[in-house]
Amino acid sequence: MVEVIDLSRLKEGVVAEIVESEETLFHLLGITKGMSVIVLQKTVDWLVQVGYDQLLLNEDTVKKIKVKTVNI
Secondary structure (H helix, E strand, O other), X not given: OOOXXXXXXXXXXXXXXXXXXXXXXXXXXXXXXXXXXXXXXXXXXXXXXEXXXXXXXXXXXXXXXXXXXXXX
């Protein structure tokens, strides 16, 4: 069974797939369900790569994005 977790819990360098988020975040960030996501760096803010784009997101935002890990 695949576990769905907050993006904030994903370890750096692990590939995941977006499965759920608030509709407004999808529009504001230009992300959609099914896109791949990788946490590149966790500091004060999270540097994540979604598809081909890199985004700098705060903790409140990454907690609202649900992901599942992908086996490659």
